[in-house]
Amino acid sequence: MKHSKIDFKDVQGLVRYGYGRLPESCFLLLEIISPRAARDWLKTLDVADAEELSTPPDFALQVAFTHSGLRKIGLSSEIADQFSQEFKTGIYEESRSKRLGDVGENAPREWQWGGDSDNTPHLMLMLYSVKGGLEARKNATVDGLSSAGLALRGCLTSADFGGVEPFGFKDGISQPTVDWDGKRKLDGRDELEYGNLVALGEFLLGHRNEYGKYTDRPLLDLANDPRGILAEAEDKPGKKDFAFNGTYLVFRQLQQHVGRFWKFLDDQVGGDRSERQRLAELMVGRKMGGEALAVKSSSPIPGIDSDKRDANQFTFSSDPDGTRCPFGAHVRRANPRNADLPDGTRGLLSKLIRTLGFGGKGFRGDLISSVRFHRILRRGVEYGEPLPVNDAIKNGGNEIGERGLHFICLNANISRQFEFIQGAWLSSTKFDGMTEESDPIIGNREAVSECPFTNSFSIPQEAGLRRRISGIPAFITVRGGSYFFLPGIRALRYLSSLETD
Numbered sequence: 091m092k093h094s095k096i097d098f099k100d101v102q103g104l105v106r107y108g109y110g111r112l113p114e115s116c117f118l119l120l121e122i123i124s125p126r127a128a129r130d131w132l133k134t135l136d137v138a139d140a141e142e143l144s145t146p147p148d149f150a151l152q153v154a155f156t157h158s159g160l161r162k163i164g165l166s167s168e169i170a171d172q173f174s175q176e177f178k179t180g181i182y183e184e185s186r187s188k189r190l191g192d193v194g195e196n197a198p199r200e201w202q203w204g205g206d207s208d209n210t211p212h213l214m215l216m217l218y219s220v221k222g223g224l225e226a227r228k229n230a231t232v233d234g235l236s237s238a239g240l241a242l243r244g245c246l247t248s249a250d251f252g253g254v255e256p257f258g259f260k261d262g263i264s265q266p267t268v269d270w271d272g273k274r275k276l277d278g279r280d281e282l283e284y285g286n287l288v289a290l291g292e293f294l295l296g297h298r299n300e301y302g303k304y305t306d307r308p309l310l311d312l313a314n315d316p317r318g319i320l321a322e323a324e325d326k327p328g329k330k331d332f333a334f335n336g337t338y339l340v341f342r343q344l345q346q347h348v349g350r351f352w353k354f355l356d357d358q359v360g361g362d363r364s365e366r367q368r369l370a371e372l373m374v375g376r377k378m379g380g381e382a383l384a385v386k387s388s389s390p391i392p393g394i395d396s397d398k399r400d401a402n403q404f405t406f407s408s409d410p411d412g413t414r415c416p417f418g419a420h421v422r423r424a425n426p427r428n429a430d431l432p433d434g435t436r437g438l439l440s441k442l443i444r445t446l447g448f449g450g451k452g453f454r455g456d457l458i459s460s461v462r463f464h465r466i467l468r469r470g471v472e473y474g475e476p477l478p479v480n481d482a483i484k485n486g487g488n489e490i491g492e493r494g495l496h497f498i499c500l501n502a503n504i505s506r507q508f509e510f511i512q513g514a515w516l517s518s519t520k521f522d523g524m525t526e527e528s529d530p531i532i533g534n535r536e537a538v539s540e541c542p543f544t545n546s547f548s549i550p551q552e553a554g555l556r557r558r559i560s561g562i563p564a565f566i567t568v569r570g571g572s573y574f575f576l577p578g579i580r581a582l583r584y585l586s587s588l589e590t591d
């Protein structure tokens with residue numbers, strides 16, 4: 091079946107834009123008290139879509155619901171039950187917490203919000219504004235909440251760190267390129283090499299994904315959409331698609347212990363400034379200014395925009411021993427940029443040799459699966475006051491105030507995309523054949539079964555022997571989080587038109 095051309099007017103803007111031009115933002119966590127009033131309010135809400143405007147907007151509003159929120163506003167259980175299991179059970183479910191590393195100090199019971207069904211919001215309003223404009227917009231929105239049948243349960247205010255995350259690294263560099271126009275063939279044949287152009291269905295429900303299939307989602311009989319608001323399902327004629335042009339939004343409030351981070355690194359290198367920075371960069375896998383540590387590949391990577399080439403135009407095949415970018419570095423875990431077959435795929439003969447298992451085994455052979463099934467669109471923003479490196483060290487690693495990342499990512503399949511990256515790659519103690527390690531930036535350092543230590547980081551050396559850093563403390567604490575659904579604009583209209591008690 092052919093892709094229909096995307097209707098940007100039906101997609102919330104955040105899917106297409108990171109709203110970098112609207113650097114002030116806050117997220118209102120809301121409870122629905124009166125579903126009827128909330129539906130009327132939703133009718134009047136001016137939610138920004140993804141259509142390109144001739145003059146960029148000075149404000150954008152987005153709205154996302156938790157599963158309990160969709161039920162509360164009136165979506166029938168028959169429809170809501172068809173959402174994915176992880177969205178229905180929530181981020182705080184016990185076995186999920188273990189897989190995500192949300193244990194010990196990061197356990198959901200310790201969270202400020204989202205840690206159980208009682209402190210999980212029904213919906214989240216996301217406000218983005220130009221400089222100086224947020225406060226007034228926020229106040230006006232908050233003032234109108236009670237007449238809208240809503241109660242404010244929390245307000246997460248972000249801060250503009252100027253494109254740098256609180257440890258001081260340039261952020262938001264590597265993103266998949268969404269295949270809005272359906273250029274990808276999705277027949278599996280052109281997908282043995284790493285590419286950055288990713289099927290629309292990986293980020294928007296109701297479209298074909300990297301398997302060439304449609305992700306399961308709530309479909310309705312025509313009778314359940316008497317006003318004809320929803321689109322017909324592309325793959326199931328005769329059914330209406332509630333989730334069409336919507337996506338799952340994962341939100342995690344991650345406190346960053348900036349003082350602890352820089353003090354630990356400083357102690358490791360005996361106070362040598364440039365060595366300290368070098369060690370931090372090895373842990374991230376990029377220089378603080380964003381340059382990738384792995385060597386740039388000379389051949390173009392499909393789907394990487396030319397202006398991002400310098401920063402993103404590489405795979406790790408040019409660094410097979412991890413001597414430039416360690417195997418355990420954050421970006422190498424988060425996106426190993428591997429091909430399906432070990433040691434590259436060029437040439438039919440060499441492909442056959444490797445498929446039959448006669449080729450030399452390189453690092454890529456250990457990877458679990460092709461990376462194209464595990465990409466996310468990152469839309470996070472920082473919060474708190476910046477803490478410069480020197481101040482962080484001067485204070486002996488002690489910090490005043492809280493700072494960190496409102497980590498936000500969008501994906502059509504939470505378990506295969508976000509949870510896989512977080513659980514199988516970032517948190518894994520056996521990633522790429524390593525032992526006693528987890529992600530050097532976000533690892534929780536908690537013991538896991540058969541691995542009492544997870545607090546090391548090894549740095550392969552050209553001379554052969556690895557350098558190993560041990561006793562790394564946790565640099566991140568999870569403070570809150572939830573799984574949301576960011577509906578398409580039509581689905582929002584459908585929700586606001588429901589007539590139930």
Ligand code: HEM
Nearest residue numbers: 255259260261262263264344376421424425495511512532
């Ligand atoms: C406070 C926590 C975190 C910090 C400080 C952090 C920092 C960074 C930095 C500095 C980069 C490189 C710049 C870029 O490509 O944008 C990066 C890349 C990335 N991070 Fe994180 N990150 C954090 C949490 C996470 C989490 C929780 C995930 C996913 C579960 C994640 C997934 C990624 C991905 C997918 C990339 C891009 C890798 C690539 O394609 O090369 N990060 N992060």
